[in-house]
Amino acid sequence: xxxxxxxxxxxxxxxxxxxxxxxxxxxxxxxxxxxxxxxxxxxxxxxxxxxxxxxxxxxxxxxxxxxxxxxxxxxxxxxxxxxxxxxxxxxxxxxxxxxxxxxxxxxxxxxxxxxxxxxxxxxxxxxxxxxxxxxxxxxxxxxxxxxxxxxxxxxxxxxxxxxxxxxxxxxxxxxxxxxxxxxxxxxxxxxxxxxxxxxxxxxxxxxxxxxxxxxxxxxxxxxxxxxxxxxxxxxxxxxxxxxxxxxxxxxxxxxxxxxxxxxxxxxxxxxxxxxxxxxxxxxxxxxxxxxxx
Amino acid sequence: xxxxxxxxxxxxxxxxxxxxxxxxxxxxxxxxxxxxxxxxxxxxxxxxxxxxxxxxxxxxxxxxxxxxxxxxxxxxxxxxxxxxxxxxxxxxxxxxxxxxxxxxxxxxxxxxxxxxxxxxxxxxxxxxxxxxxxxxxxxxxxxxxxxxxxxxxxxxxxxxxxxxxxxxxxxxxxxxxxxxxxxxxxxxxxxxxxxxxxxxxxxxxxxxxxxxxxxxxxxxxxxxxxxxxxxxxxxxxxxxxxxxxxxxxxxxxxxxxxxxxxxxxxxxxxxxxxxxxxxxxxxxxxxxxxxxx
Numbered sequence: 001x002x003x004x005x006x007x008x009x010x011x012x013x014x015x016x017x018x019x020x021x022x023x024x025x026x027x028x029x030x031x032x033x034x035x036x037x038x039x040x041x042x043x044x045x046x047x048x049x050x051x052x053x054x055x056x057x058x059x060x061x062x063x064x065x066x067x068x069x070x071x072x073x074x075x076x077x078x079x080x081x082x083x084x085x086x087x088x089x090x091x092x093x094x095x096x097x098x099x100x101x102x103x104x105x106x107x108x109x110x111x112x113x114x115x116x117x118x119x120x121x122x123x124x125x126x127x128x129x130x131x132x133x134x135x136x137x138x139x140x141x142x143x144x145x146x147x148x149x150x151x152x153x154x155x156x157x158x159x160x161x162x163x164x165x166x167x168x169x170x171x172x173x174x175x176x177x178x179x180x181x182x183x184x185x186x187x188x189x190x191x192x193x194x195x196x197x198x199x200x201x202x203x204x205x206x207x208x209x210x211x212x213x214x215x216x217x218x219x220x221x222x223x224x225x226x227x228x229x230x231x232x233x234x235x236x237x238x239x240x241x242x243x244x245x246x247x248x249x250x251x252x253x254x255x256x257x258x259x260x261x262x263x264x265x266x267x268x269x270x271x272x273x274x275x276x277x278x279x280x281x282x283x284x285x286x287x288x289x290x291x292x293x
Numbered sequence: 294x295x296x297x298x299x300x301x302x303x304x305x306x307x308x309x310x311x312x313x314x315x316x317x318x319x320x321x322x323x324x325x326x327x328x329x330x331x332x333x334x335x336x337x338x339x340x341x342x343x344x345x346x347x348x349x350x351x352x353x354x355x356x357x358x359x360x361x362x363x364x365x366x367x368x369x370x371x372x373x374x375x376x377x378x379x380x381x382x383x384x385x386x387x388x389x390x391x392x393x394x395x396x397x398x399x400x401x402x403x404x405x406x407x408x409x410x411x412x413x414x415x416x417x418x419x420x421x422x423x424x425x426x427x428x429x430x431x432x433x434x435x436x437x438x439x440x441x442x443x444x445x446x447x448x449x450x451x452x453x454x455x456x457x458x459x460x461x462x463x464x465x466x467x468x469x470x471x472x473x474x475x476x477x478x479x480x481x482x483x484x485x486x487x488x489x490x491x492x493x494x495x496x497x498x499x500x501x502x503x504x505x506x507x508x509x510x511x512x513x514x515x516x517x518x519x520x521x522x523x524x525x526x527x528x529x530x531x532x533x534x535x536x537x538x539x540x541x542x543x544x545x546x547x548x549x550x551x552x553x554x555x556x557x558x559x560x561x562x563x564x565x566x567x568x569x570x571x572x573x574x575x576x577x578x579x580x581x582x583x584x585x586x
Contacts, residue, residue: 098487121501121502121503122501122502133497133500133501133502135497155500156497156500156501158493158496158497158500160489160490160493160494160497161488161489161490161493162488164487164488165487165488165489165490168483168484168487168488168489168494169484169489169493169494169497169498171483171484171487172480172481172483172484172489172494172498172503173480173497173498173501173502173503175476175479175480175483176476176477176480176498176503176505176508177502177503178476179472179473179475179476179479179549180472180473180476180503180505182472182549183468183469183471183472183473183476183549184469186468186472186547186548186549186550187465187466187468187469188465189545190461190464190465190468190536190539190540190543190545190547191461191462191464191465193543193544193545194391194457194458194461194464194539194543195454195455195457195458195461196453196454196458196461196462196465197453197454197458200451200453200454200462201453201461201462201465203451204426204428204449204451204453204462204466205462205465205466205469207426207448207449207451208414208415208426208449208466208506209414209415209466209470209506209507209510210414210465210466210469210470210473210506211505211506212469212473212504212505212506212507212508213501213502213503213504213505214502214505215469215505217502243483246483246487247483250483250486250487251486251581251582251583252482252483252486252581252583253577253580253581254479254483255479255552255556255577255580256472256475256476256479256549256552256553257479259548259549259552260549263548284546284548287546287548288544288545288546289544290544290545
């Protein structure tokens with residue numbers, strides 16, 4: 001199948017690679033960065049702009065950083081919308097605003113096309129291993145059509161609800177991940193300051209109710225001080241911003257999400273916005289004049 | 294072996310039952326509640342007071358609600374300390390202050406006896422199933438002596454460090470558990486208000502980085518509105534109080550623990566202190582004028 005793919009960055013490049021390995025022709029355009037050489041050698045086709053990508057593809061995937069970039073790629077000059085015909089399917093795999101996603105979906109569907117919001121979790125490692133969690137919003141029909149493609153990129157694929165709900169689920173995911181990192185950070189700073197060995201504390205906690213993937217993976221990063229991303233603090237700030245903006249417009253109160261965003265802001269203020277999000281613990285350490293060790 | 298056991302409440306009774314099933318003679322005294330009939334029928338011996346318990350036992354286990362009760366049982370009139378001889382071992386399995394635990398341990402060790410702090414996690418279900426997580430502070434020697442007894446009551450048993458560190462680990466555990474419940478609560482309230490089905494959101498999140506025992510167990514309770522304890526909010530308030538008091542005296546800042554305690558306080562203010570701790574979500578729901586459904 002001819003599949004358009006706009007946004008071959010850290011995530012998009014390996015995802016498109018899996019689709020090519022699955023026998024699909026991938027068509028892209030020069031977006032922010034040039035197309036990866038290995039993909040060109042494998043037969044990636046590069047066209048002029050997003051409009052041409054849409055013209056030449058049956059399904060068009062978008063994987064860009066944030067809401068304004070999705071809007072531009074879809075509806076800007078020479079954008080995807082200009083190249084769409086009746087019956088094509090647009091899949092936005094970026095992590096963006098659930099509220100604006102509904103507007104984008106309505107506009108695309110108004111042109112006789114399908115639309116899925118399908119943000120992912122799992123990061124660069126998950127993209128490379130084709131083990132991404134994919135949270136999908138849209139119709140059953142569009143989901144069934146896209147499923148064989150999703151299965152080339154991910155392992156835990158759920159149709160959660162209608163358009164926008166995929167993005168809502170991703171925001172919920174990022175709230176849980178950030179606040180669990182914060183929880184593990186508070187516990188390890190407390191335990192260290194009280195004279196306990198944090199690696200033994202982590203081990204003891206792993207067997208009980210405190211067990212989580214975050215305690216396992218990010219807890220270890222905090223103890224071993226391995227803060228290379230992984231998933232950068234500045235990206236998690238973007239996601240919590242979506243949560244807090246969404247909360248304001250929906251009328252929801254998220255007290256610990258707000259505090260946790262301020263802790264990420266403290267990391268930024270100290271020049272650490274490119275650390276892995278487990279580096280959140282350094283903000284707690286600053287507050288307590290103490291280190292996990 | 295003759296084992297003393299002071300505090301045969303919701304947790305203590307099934308724990309003592311497992312020790313009796315393991316062939317030990319259990320000796321207790323009337324503390325707050327009368328001794329369970331089934332244990333008396335199985336051969337439980339009831340003596341006058343804690344001093345007599347200590348006189349008649351080689352190892353003495355304490356399982357009472359909080360720091361003042363441990364202090365009274367150990368050092369009050371006719372308390373355990375009055376009945377100790379050289380070479381006996383005291384094991385406090387209550388969840389109490391790490392700081393005062395060090396003082397209690399020093400006093401008992403000054404009498405030529407051993408002391409372990411060995412708080413548990415896993416609640417009534419874990420006590421009944423003999424699957425408790427046991428977090429132990431003390432010497433290797435005392436730990437080795439107690440291990441066969443711990444193995445009759447728990448399945449995940451860790452010597453974390455010296456006296457006090459068992460209690461510190463339990464506090465760290467309760468911080469992670471409370472803050473993860475709060476995180477799942479914020480995510481589910483947000484997702485529900487945004488129009489998503491919270492049970493599908495929970496399912497989608499279970500496969501990725503947001504995975505935790507709390508999302509699995511307490512997330513389901515929030516969705517199904519099953520708030521019978523489980524572990525009561527008023528007990529978790531006690532544990533977070535230990536965290537916040539400890540933080541103050543150690544010089545540690547725990548921002549989200551503080552907020553989460555205020556949310557538990559809001560549950561209390563609304564007459565819900567006897568709900569399971571997953572009922573924390575009701576405080577978030579009140580703040581957002583919205584329900585997980």
